[in-house]
Amino acid sequence: MSAVATTTQAEVARAVREVADPEIPVLTIDDLGLVRELDVDEDTGVVQVTITPTYSGCPAMEVIRRSVEEAIASRGYRAAVATRLSPAWTTDWMSARGREALRRFGIAPPGERAAGQASRPVPVGLSRRQVACPTCGSTATEELSRFGSTACKALRRCLECREPFEEFKPI
Amino acid sequence: MTEAGSGAATAAGASRHAGRVDPLVVLGLADDALVYAQRLGEWLTRAPEIEEDMALGNIGLDLLGQARGLLTRVGELDGTGRDEDALAFWRxxxxFRNVQLVERPRGDFAHEMARLLWFSAHRLERLRQEQQSPDEVVAGVAGKAVKEVAYHRDHATQWVLRLGDGTEESRARMQQALVDVAPYLPELTEDDPVGAPVAREYVEAVLAEAGLGAPPEPRWHARGGRTGIHSEAMGFLLAEMQHLHRTHPGASW
Structure with missing residues (x-):
């Protein structure tokens, strides 16, 4: 039992980390940096997972939670999924692999955090952050809208290749 | 933290958290977000451009998320064991403990930006303080929410600048919107004596940059939201928000 158990233990842990984001399926929850704790107890058959939610109202979080529970249950374990709010999630926790996957998917990965931290008391005009076009790599891009198809993304356009694209906002 | 020994008196419904907070104060923070999320949702398909549909919808969604976390906590803190749905749909x-500003009926776009600017400027300062709340759930929700609300405030700022510094029409409507929301601001101010001056300073800098004048002192003030006194608009808002859940109690999909 225990020899098999070791493989199974690693396997269920990997299955949890590889749960995909329902909105951006090229990203796993591990890429997003959502997994705080992951503990597989062979004796009780319980897998404890602690995840940090992204945006307060992100509908993907409930789907992610269910997917984690299914990934665990389908491998014969019992799931105990907990949520941890603090410290708050930041895009700084996104892995290098995740950032590259985003770029290949056509979404500019998050840069340095800037939201609400402008040096002037009143930031004037649209964001002047440098964001590279995921298609041609040019940094000559402009913001079209501060909110994209989901809370975590903004809409931009490349001034070189003219391709519109989404940016994962740094928070 | 220092009250560990004296906490016995409130031990009924004892929480596993060290600090004690007033559930009604948390409820105010939650209801502001819940009711304003409902109002912002009314903009879907009615905003001046599709990007704004998305923006206001997403801002509402952030606020709804904040409300859910806080309402859930209120049900634990007040010892009633009500969950977020019971609190949102069965009160x-x-x-309801929200300020009257957020229940005001949807006006024109300038009115929404005036409301969003003042609301987010004040909420941001409140949340910054709540990050140090002795209640770890409230502190945790606040820690996430400050990032979101800073972005909402920034969004409103961009529009107030554009409308104030835009055409004659946009400027006049932006100026009128500031007059219309002015009577609702004392409720926000009284709620947070520490953060209010900072919020006001921020908004006034935005108005100056936009070339908008400070509105004259209003002749009346809205009062009572935090003690459950609301305007006529509130009943209609609740009817729309609650009727489905009350018609089909316990339904889910």
């Missing part, structure tokens, strides 16, 4: 008007 009547007098039990």
């Amino acid at each position: 009547d008007e007098r039990e």
Whole structure:
């Protein structure tokens, strides 16, 4: 039992980390940096997972939670999924692999955090952050809208290749 | 933290958290977000451009998320064991603790930007303080929410600048919107004596940059939201928000 158990233990842990984001399926929850704790107890058959939610109202979080529970249950374990709010999630926790996957998917990965931290008391005009076009790599891009198809993304356009694209906002 | 020994008196419904906070104060923070999320949702398909549909919808969604976390906590703190749905859908008007600013009916776009600017400027300062709340759930929700609300405030700022510094029409409507929301600001100010001056300073800098004048002192003030006194608009808002859940109790999909 225990020899098999070791493989199974690693396997269920990997299955949890590889749960995909329902909105951006090229990203796993591990890429997003959502997994705080992951503990597989062979004796009780319980897998404890602690995840940090992204945006307060992100509908993907409930789907992610269910997917984690299914990934665990389908491998014969019992799931105990907990949520941890603090410290708050930041895009700084996104892995290098995740950032590259985003770029290949056509979404500019998050840069340095800037939201609400402008040096002037009143930031004037649209964001002047440098964001590279995921298609041609040019940094000559402009913001079209501060909110994209989901809370975590903004809409931009490349001034070189003219391709519109989404940016994962740094928070 | 220092009250560990004296906490016995409130031990009924004892929480596993060290600090004690007033559930009604948390409820105020939650209801502001819940009711404003409902109002912002009304903009879907009615904003001046599709990007704004998305923006206001997403801002509402952030606020709804904040409300859910806080309402859930209120049900634990007040010892009633009500969950977020019970609190959102089964309370009547007098039990809601939101400021009257957020229940005001949807006006034109300039009115929404005036409301969003003042609301987010004040909420941001409140949340910054709540990050140090002795209640770890409230502190945790606040820690996430400050990032979101800073972005909402920034969004409103961009529009107030554009409208104030835009055409004659946009400028006039932006100026009128500031007059219309002015009577609702004392409720926000009284709620947070520490953060309010900072919020006001921020908004006034935005108005100056936009070339908008400070509105004259209003002749009346809205009062009572935090004690459950609401305007006529609130009943209609609740009817729309609650009727489905009350018609089909316990339904889910």
